[in-house]
Amino acid sequence: MLKFDKLSLNVPETTKPRVVIIGGGFGGINLAKKLSGKDFQVVMFDKQNYHGFWPLLYQVATAGLEPDAIAEPLRKLFDEDYEDFHFRLVRVTGVNPAAKTVQTLIGDLQYDHLIIATGTKPNYFGNQQIQKYAFPLKTIPEALNLRSQFLQSFEQASITKDPATRQSLLNFVIVGAGPTGVELAGSLAEMRKHVLPGDYPGLDFSQMNIYLVEGLDRVLPPMSPEASEKTHQYLADMGVNIKLKTLVESYDGEIVTFKGGEQIPSQTLVWAAGVTGSLIEGLPPEIVARGGRLPVNEFNQVQGYSDIYAIGDIAFMKTEKYPNGHPGVAQPAIQQGQHLAKNLRRQFRGEKMEPFEYFDKGSLAIIGRSRAVADLPGKMHLSGFFAWVIWLFVHIYYLIGFRSKLIVLSNWIYRLFTYERGTRLIIRPFVRKEDKAAQEFVEKNEMS
């Protein structure tokens, strides 16, 4: 299979305006859903065939949920009552604004409206060594790789002869104390307390260390100081080693070296320290704003264009209330997608577009069972059990697709009463490509 010389995009000709959406994330799918009807032909490109509910990705990494619980096939989201919708599993390689075409490896496609909803990717700030050895956590394959890495670390720690190697296998360093880093650290701490000692009776889990490293002066910097403080206290109670105002200088797969010289031996460094926009070739590089984002006006039009839009994490919309752009979470993407659909309809009817305004529904983060923090509208701050219940309901409510909701709900209820986690299967081979000894070991041993 995969003969790209024999493939073509195969999108039917149309007299309707063609809306091309690059990316099936929160922004892309909400836009596409609201465009359903007779006015537009809608084409969506994504390099994955599914939409992921990324706020729960850390649960896949810690074996709390399986991938199917947090993802829905894009084809399934749009398969009914949506005649002129066309999903194509292909990566966009560029855009030609002058010709109004999107370029892919298997052909170009003319657009009337182009929406860039490509989101972000990890930002290693140019450090190629870290990029090579660190574990990112932005996609489902990455979450499964990280899960295998965690589980294999415990397996290996169980049978190592060398105490220094064992310690290095049991030191987990998470860089970046945003929501992903905090939730991952909390989840690992709960596993250490409730799950792992039963699975690995031969290991002394007082030797397992979870380091959460943050360059700024508090955890959860996007949230309120109240939420940060409470989260810090929760994590400390759960035995997470928090290192604030600390930057990673280098990581060679064995030793984490911090700026200032301190070193921690660790086989596992998770990189959750920052993101940068997933840009597309063909737009003028000089317009790109901070964080690799595309500057847009209040209608989400990319600077200099009236037919190219950016929504979600890739968009940088400077407003009075959000001088640094909107937070890189699901809500702005969802709202921009829905709003842009309305504006495209307005254009279609010859009406004026309306400016986007972000409605902040609040922020949530979960640290562990019965431990969450919430910043609600009106400067209300919650923490503890009640925030945790809100977190549960909000996440279940927004999870897309009936089946996922049911599975996530039943898994949570089950875990609520048993502390048992989901499956801990090592189903993916994972060794670093550069690691010849590991490769050899796997080949000889077929361990994975």
Added chain:
Amino acid sequence: MLKFDKLSLNVPETTKPRVVIIGGGFGGINLAKKLSGKDFQVVMFDKQNYHGFWPLLYQVATAGLEPDAIAEPLRKLFDEDYEDFHFRLVRVTGVNPAAKTVQTLIGDLQYDHLIIATGTKPNYFGNQQIQKYAFPLKTIPEALNLRSQFLQSFEQASITKDPATRQSLLNFVIVGAGPTGVELAGSLAEMRKHVLPGDYPGLDFSQMNIYLVEGLDRVLPPMSPEASEKTHQYLADMGVNIKLKTLVESYDGEIVTFKGGEQIPSQTLVWAAGVTGSLIEGLPPEIVARGGRLPVNEFNQVQGYSDIYAIGDIAFMKTEKYPNGHPGVAQPAIQQGQHLAKNLRRQFRGEKMEPFEYFDKGSLAIIGRSRAVADLPGKMHLSGFFAWVIWLFVHIYYLIGFRSKLIVLSNWIYRLFTYERGTRLIIRPFVRKEDKAAQEFVEKNEMS
């Protein structure tokens, strides 16, 4: 991680008899469970960290179930009330009967009783070309690879320019009409009817062909002629092309050539045509019996040894009723594991061992919803809805672990009312290593 020079087996010294079990399949886990107590130290080796419920593996391949629904971590199976049990995720490389040691890459281990429960692997009958290009279906990674292959075939068929390529992508050839082949063919036929047309509205599914190829003169040869006949009828009704008395001569990844010269262009050939025992180095090759199995006496002792046993699919126990050995299904493995545990206890108490006798509980196969066949004890044959209900209950009953049962049950109930299948996420990259164009495509396109 994975520094094998720094690893050791790390099994504590003991004065109890040490039972070493190679393999955590049906035989191995039932033996280990029944040995729990104060008499033995039990060490289990497996190259996977989970026990799989293989009769449902085809469901993983057709996206009906996720891996976690059919597998349980081995450590979880034995984590409670079983003090002197030691699981090691490592592959056994050989056995030295004279020294009474088992060899692994990270060290040797002395045994008092050695139990070989390694099961089987696909048998390509020496055809290396088929081995290179065919898709086996014996492990979870293989089932996930096959699932990705199915889904990617439909994605590619949706966007191919060339009708011949499209047909080749939509021809699925399953070789071997044993339970795996039959159940996979039936499952694909149901997807073609109820699921795929909704997901791929641009594809004409009357072009999708499912070929089920069998060398013998009937489908399901291990079952009764009545079951074969009914199964044949069900499959034909569902539109499966059955080719009996047909052998595959060659497959180059593009064209299946049968003995006699007929050819079918196909990008997907599933190999379910036969198995051979997963043998271990160090036992005399001349004792190996047909099907690569180890000949055992009525106590499951391997020919020529009193302290080495084989159980399950790898064991060849010739009896009056079963001159070709027991069928290669779960029940003989389960019963032999449980029986051997009793015999080891008898030995421990200085009593005589008792011969194994297989209690045939019957055979079952499922072809589709409300369509199954059953050979029950007493030469009773059932088919249709009632056989299907029995199939459901038997499989749920035997699924190991509370959580798996719940998930499988809820998935089934859900599917029963909606015809919806589970998730259809392409989460694993898969291209043939030999296929340079495909590699290039993936690298350029990051399609997977």
